[in-house]
Amino acid sequence: MPKLGMAPIRRQQLIAATIAVIAEQGFSNITVAHISRAAGVSAGIIHHYFGGKNELLEAAMRSILHDLRARTSERLAGKSDPRERLRAIIDANFAGSQFSAMAVRAWLAFWSQAPYVPALDRLQRVNAARLRSNLCHVLKQLLPETEARRAATALAVLIDGLSLRSALEGGVPDAETARTLVLSHAERLLT
Amino acid sequence: MPKLGMAPIRRQQLIAATIAVIAEQGFSNITVAHISRAAGVSAGIIHHYFGGKNELLEAAMRSILHDLRARTSERLAGKSDPRERLRAIIDANFAGSQFSAMAVRAWLAFWSQAPYVPALDRLQRVNAARLRSNLCHVLKQLLPETEARRAATALAVLIDGLSLRSALEGGVPDAETARTLVLSHAERLLT
Amino acid sequence: MPKLGMAPIRRQQLIAATIAVIAEQGFSNITVAHISRAAGVSAGIIHHYFGGKNELLEAAMRSILHDLRARTSERLAGKSDPRERLRAIIDANFAGSQFSAMAVRAWLAFWSQAPYVPALDRLQRVNAARLRSNLCHVLKQLLPETEARRAATALAVLIDGLSLRSALEGGVPDAETARTLVLSHAERLLT
Amino acid sequence: MPKLGMAPIRRQQLIAATIAVIAEQGFSNITVAHISRAAGVSAGIIHHYFGGKNELLEAAMRSILHDLRARTSERLAGKSDPRERLRAIIDANFAGSQFSAMAVRAWLAFWSQAPYVPALDRLQRVNAARLRSNLCHVLKQLLPETEARRAATALAVLIDGLSLRSALEGGVPDAETARTLVLSHAERLLT
DNA sequence: TATGAATGAGGATTCATTCAT
DNA sequence: AATGAATGAATCCTCATTCAT
Numbered sequence: 001m002p003k004l005g006m007a008p009i010r011r012q013q014l015i016a017a018t019i020a021v022i023a024e025q026g027f028s029n030i031t032v033a034h035i036s037r038a039a040g041v042s043a044g045i046i047h048h049y050f051g052g053k054n055e056l057l058e059a060a061m062r063s064i065l066h067d068l069r070a071r072t073s074e075r076l077a078g079k080s081d082p083r084e085r086l087r088a089i090i091d092a093n094f095a096g097s098q099f100s101a102m103a104v105r106a107w108l109a110f111w112s113q114a115p116y117v118p119a120l121d122r123l124q125r126v127n128a129a130r131l132r133s134n135l136c137h138v139l140k141q142l143l144p145e146t147e148a149r150r151a152a153t154a155l156a157v158l159i160d161g162l163s164l165r166s167a168l169e170g171g172v173p174d175a176e177t178a179r180t181l182v183l184s185h186a187e188r189l190l191t
Numbered sequence: 192m193p194k195l196g197m198a199p200i201r202r203q204q205l206i207a208a209t210i211a212v213i214a215e216q217g218f219s220n221i222t223v224a225h226i227s228r229a230a231g232v233s234a235g236i237i238h239h240y241f242g243g244k245n246e247l248l249e250a251a252m253r254s255i256l257h258d259l260r261a262r263t264s265e266r267l268a269g270k271s272d273p274r275e276r277l278r279a280i281i282d283a284n285f286a287g288s289q290f291s292a293m294a295v296r297a298w299l300a301f302w303s304q305a306p307y308v309p310a311l312d313r314l315q316r317v318n319a320a321r322l323r324s325n326l327c328h329v330l331k332q333l334l335p336e337t338e339a340r341r342a343a344t345a346l347a348v349l350i351d352g353l354s355l356r357s358a359l360e361g362g363v364p365d366a367e368t369a370r371t372l373v374l375s376h377a378e379r380l381l382t
Numbered sequence: 383m384p385k386l387g388m389a390p391i392r393r394q395q396l397i398a399a400t401i402a403v404i405a406e407q408g409f410s411n412i413t414v415a416h417i418s419r420a421a422g423v424s425a426g427i428i429h430h431y432f433g434g435k436n437e438l439l440e441a442a443m444r445s446i447l448h449d450l451r452a453r454t455s456e457r458l459a460g461k462s463d464p465r466e467r468l469r470a471i472i473d474a475n476f477a478g479s480q481f482s483a484m485a486v487r488a489w490l491a492f493w494s495q496a497p498y499v500p501a502l503d504r505l506q507r508v509n510a511a512r513l514r515s516n517l518c519h520v521l522k523q524l525l526p527e528t529e530a531r532r533a534a535t536a537l538a539v540l541i542d543g544l545s546l547r548s549a550l551e552g553g554v555p556d557a558e559t560a561r562t563l564v565l566s567h568a569e570r571l572l573t
Numbered sequence: 574m575p576k577l578g579m580a581p582i583r584r585q586q587l588i589a590a591t592i593a594v595i596a597e598q599g600f601s602n603i604t605v606a607h608i609s610r611a612a613g614v615s616a617g618i619i620h621h622y623f624g625g626k627n628e629l630l631e632a633a634m635r636s637i638l639h640d641l642r643a644r645t646s647e648r649l650a651g652k653s654d655p656r657e658r659l660r661a662i663i664d665a666n667f668a669g670s671q672f673s674a675m676a677v678r679a680w681l682a683f684w685s686q687a688p689y690v691p692a693l694d695r696l697q698r699v700n701a702a703r704l705r706s707n708l709c710h711v712l713k714q715l716l717p718e719t720e721a722r723r724a725a726t727a728l729a730v731l732i733d734g735l736s737l738r739s740a741l742e743g744g745v746p747d748a749e750t751a752r753t754l755v756l757s758h759a760e761r762l763l764t
Numbered sequence: 765t766a767t768g769a770a771t772g773a774g775g776a777t778t779c780a781t782t783c784a785t
Numbered sequence: 786a787a788t789g790a791a792t793g794a795a796t797c798c799t800c801a802t803t804c805a806t
Contacts, residue, residue, distance in 0.1 A: 006790060026307040028219040031775060042792050047777060105306065112303030114359060115296065116217035124359060154372055158345070161352025168305060168315060181345055188379050197765065222800060233767045235803080244801065388786065408689035410601040413779060424788045426782080435780065487688065494685030496741060497678065498599040506741060536731070536754055543734025550687060550697060563727055570761050579769060604796060615771050620798060 011049055011059070013039050018060040023105035027113055032056075058119045061110045064103065065127050068092065072134065082141040083190075089134050090182050093159050094175045104167040111164075132156050142190055151189045158182050202240055202250070204230050209251040214296035218304055223247075249310045252301045255294065256318050259283065263325065273332040274381075280325050281373050284350050285366045295358040302355075323347050333381050342380040349373050393431055393441070395421050400442040405487035409495055414438075440501045443492045446485065447509050450474065454516065464523040465572075471516050472564050475541050476557045486549040493546075514538050524572050533571040540564050584622055584632070586612050591633040596678035600686055605629075631692045634683045637676065638700050641665065645707065655714040656763075662707050663755050666732050667748045674744065681740040705729050715763055724762045731755050 017039035021030050032053050036043040050056040075088035114124040132152050139148035162178045208230035212221050223244050227234045241247040266279035305315040323343050330339035353369045399421035403412050414435050418425040432438040457470035496506040514534050521530035544560045590612035594603050605626050609616040623629040648661035687697040705725050712721035735751045 010790085026304060028304065029307060032777085033775080043776085044778080044792060045790080048790075053776065108303050108306075111355065111359060112299050113217060113219065115299075115361060116220060128356075128359070150372075154349070154376065157352035157356055157372070158348055159352075160355055161348035161350075164302065164351055164355055165319075165348055168302060168319070170306060181341075181348070185345060185376070201765090223802085224800075234801085235768075236766060238802065239766075392786090409685060411689060414781085415779075425780085426789075427787060429781065430787075490685050490688075493737065493741060494600060494681050497681075497743060498602060510738075510741070532754075536758060539734035539738055539754070540727070540730055541734075542737050543730035543732075546684065546733055546737055547701075547730055550684060550701070552688060563723075563730070567727060567758070583769085605798085606796080616797085617771060617799080618769080621768095621770075626797065 007049065010041070010045065013041070014046060014049060014056060015060045015063045018056055019064065019106045020102060022060070022109045023102040026105075027109040054117070054119075057113075058117075058123070060106070061120055061123050064106060064110070065123055068127070069130070071095070082138050085138045086135070086142075086186060087183065089131075089138065090155075090159070090179060090186070093131070094162070094179045094182075101166075101171065104163050107163050108167040128156070128160075131159065139189075147189075151186075154189070155182060155186060158185060198240065201232070201236065204232070205237060205240060205247060206251045206254045209247055210255065210297045211293060213251070213300045214293040217296075218300040245308070245310070248304075249308075249314070251297070252311055252314050255297060255301070256314055259318070260321070262286070273329050276329045277326070277333075277377060278374065280322075280329065281346070281350070281370060281377070284322075285353070285370045285373075292357075292362065295354050298354055299358040319347070322350065330380075338380075342377075345380070346373060346377060349376060389431065392423070392427065395423070396428060396431060396438060397442050397445045400438055401446065401488045402484060404442070404491045405484040408487075409491040436499070436501070439495075440499075440505070442488070443502055443505050446488060446492070447505055450509070451512070453477065464520050467520045468517070468524075468568060469565065471513075471520065472537075472541070472561060472568070475513070476544075476561045476564075483548075483553065486545050489545055490549040510538070513541065521571075529571075533568075536571070537564060537568060540567060580622065583614070583618065586614070587619060587622060587629060588633045588636045591629055592637065592679045593675060595633070595682045596675040599678075600682040627690070627692070630686075631690075631696070633679070634693055634696050637679060637683070638696055641700070642703070644668065655711050658711045659708070659715075659759060660756065662704075662711065663728070663732070663752060663759070666704070667735070667751045667755075674739075677736050677740040680736050684737075701729070704732065712762075720762075724759075727762070728755060728759060731758060 014035065017035050018030075021034045021038050025034060032043050032046050035056070036046055046053065046056055050059060072089060072092040075092045076085060079085050079088055110120055111124065114120040135152035135155050136149055139151050142148070143151060159182060162181065166174075166178070205226065208226050209221075212225045212229050216225065223234050223237050226247070227237060237244065237247055241250060263280060263283040266283050267276060270276050270279055301311055302315065305311040326343035326346050327339055330342050333339070334342060350373060353372065357365075357369070396417065399417050400412075403416045403420050407416065414425050414428050417438070418428055428435065428438055432441060454471060454474040457474045458467060461467050461470055492502055493506065496502040517534035517537050518530055521533050524530070525533060541564060544563065548556075548560070587608065591603075591608050594607045594611050598607060605616050605619050608629070609619055619626065619629055623632060645662060645665040648665050649658060652658050652661055683693055684697065687693040708725035708728050709722055712724050715721070716724060732755060735754065739747075739751070
């Protein structure tokens with residue numbers, strides 16, 4: 001049932017299906033057939049809209065990253081107190097879809113591929129740099145520069161480590177505990 | 192040229208080649224052809240010694256884990272001071288081949304597959320539990336139980352997070368910095 | 383923007399695009415997408431006007447043959463001297479678009495398909511028969527019948543061989559040399 | 574039934590099947606499935622031995638050209654009289670498998686592809702140059718150089734044109750008539 | 765023990781064609 | 786009349802696995 005202006009809808013549909021399938025089957029086992037079936041469309045349409053499997057995968061990772069970024073901006077908006085801003089950054093990484101079971105699995109999948117796929121690697125690096133820069137910026141208002149930088153690295157590593165652990169343990173991730181762990185570490189760094 | 196007693200040698204050869212190839216190409220891109228070429232043998236031999244690709248993969252992960260365990264025991268041997276023991280555990284995770292560029296890449300690859308392959312999942316869980324248990328055991332001698340458990344989790348997450356980051360950044364991992372980061376965090380937890 | 387009386391225009395547009403694309407990409411590599419893009423229209427329209435890819439291909443070959451026939455009639459018109467008529471036939475085959483780089487490539491493409499596509503085969507045979515009959519008719523005025531028939535065959539073969547060579551060599555075909563070669567051969571046959 | 578040293582046999586088998594299938598189905602319609610079925614093997618083996626469809630196609634054309642070259646050398650061997658040598662060259666082009674129905678069809682197919690496939694183009698050009706050079710060399714012993722060169726071109730064009738015609742007409746090619754036509758033309762050029 | 769030949773299932777991709785708008 | 790969305794069949798290719806030698 002061909003309609004006009006389906007492009008953005010289908011693209012979004014396919015990206016969502018891709019993330020779901022990656023989370024469910026892992027990166028090495030996904031096929032365009034799986035994805036298209038999950039999206040309720042034919043396999044050929046993926047090439048129509050994305051040009052190929054790799055491009056779809058890249059678009060999916062980009063979408064996840066975009067969501068994270070949007071969530072961070074949103075939570076940061078209107079806050080000026082450094083501690084509040086720190087909390088906002090951490091929360092953005094452990095809330096909503098980001099920390100859902102599906103999202104962490106997809107994260108893990110993309111991480112595992114990034115070293116071998118330049119396009120994914122770029123995205124991963126940009127994202128890592130952004131997280132660290134966000135943390136660093138806030139921490140500089142609370143700590144001396146050298147300290148701030150070290151603390152930013154430590155927090156970023158904790159955040160990634162928790163995502164990883166969550167993906168590996170399965171089930172619904174315990175966002176609350178995760179947040180507490182990072183925040184308590186942050187507090188310790190600030191005193 | 193059939194020789195007697197080749198089994199353990201060949202098995203070791205193939206496992207080493209597997210880890211090397213995984214580190215170099217990632218998990219989704221390896222083939223038995225790659226592995227056997229890297230090992231300098233024919234493709235068929237893999238089935239002779241391991242029964243199939245999956246079994247070889249499992250053996251490779253088991254081998255990595257075995258190495259880590261051996262290294263930990265070795266460093267722990269003869270030490271009774273809790274702080275020294277803590278340091279030994281951390282060092283075992285960031286030293287020698289374990290933290291080499293190849294090993295972290297292989298780790299990441301196995302992590303990404305574990306949720307979808309029961310055999311790998313078991314290994315991953317056993318390993319994670321052992322690390323936490325090791326840390327917990329030591330920390331209980333320095334902190335109240337609840338605190339100790341929380342601290343063990345935090346340190347384990349940091350260790351995994353650093354491996355992940357190291358795999359993603361490429362190049363030779365900075366084991367020194369990694370160790371420092373974890374140890375300084377540990378110190379903070381103990382005071 | 384639907385317009386009335388577009389049919390002949392669109393058909394011509396598509397046929398021209400088809401010939402251009404065949405010349406540029408060869409027969410095995412053309413797609414309706416290529417052709418429609420070259421014609422600046424959508425892919426679906428081809429089926430609207432021609433019913434399918436094969437029919438369009440047939441129409442394109444028919445168009446080339448039609449041009450050749452028109453050119454021959456034109457040059458033959460008003461000439462009664464046998465030698466002049468012979469020259470006219472030859473010239474028609476090596477002049478204008480017929481012998482252009484594009485046309486010879488298209489010819490070659492159709493030749494290569496003809497044995498496997500009845501519709502194209504018919505066209506090819508009709509054309510070959512017409513050339514031979516034209517030549518034979520003229521030559522009979524200059525030579526005994528048996529000789530004439532043999533000479534007609536030789537000239538037809540030379541003409542086809544030159545088209546082939548020209549298609550294979552690429553670049554702008556040297557129509558002048560081609561004409562000279564055939565005409566000098568013709569002269570030799572007549573003396 | 575895997576055996577050792579099958580490589581050359583299988584390669585030859587597959588090349589023969591390729592030529593047969595091209596002759597039977599044309600270039601645009603052949604698939605690796607057709608070829609492998611004709612050779613009585615599986616489709617995968619083509620990639621094992623040739624790396625891919627294109628490489629097999631190239632090998633097939635190379636094989637045809639190699640045969641022609643061998644046949645020419647063979648017929649030329651031990652002949653020193655220019656007219657005899659000329660006859661030998663022509664005969665090599667119209668005899669045996671070369672002029673069989675299958676071979677001319679395959680020739681036509683390769684011709685049609687050459688302009689779009691560099692590897693085939695190279696082969697085609699080398700072959701054309703060799704034919705012309707062979708003819709030229711002989712004719713220089715019978716005619717002044719300029720004449721000889723022109724005559725070589727004319728004979729080469731006739732030979733190609735006859736192959737083309739033969740492919741288009743189908744059935745068993747009339748090698749006898751072809752040879753007569755070229756030879757009579759040659760005689761005329763020499764007097 | 766070890767190899768290389770061979771297979772066949774499965775995957776990505778291409779593409780002519782159909783059809784609602 | 787014309788488009789672009791959508792399909793599904795067909796094609797090339799990959800690869801784990803099997804097996805005779």
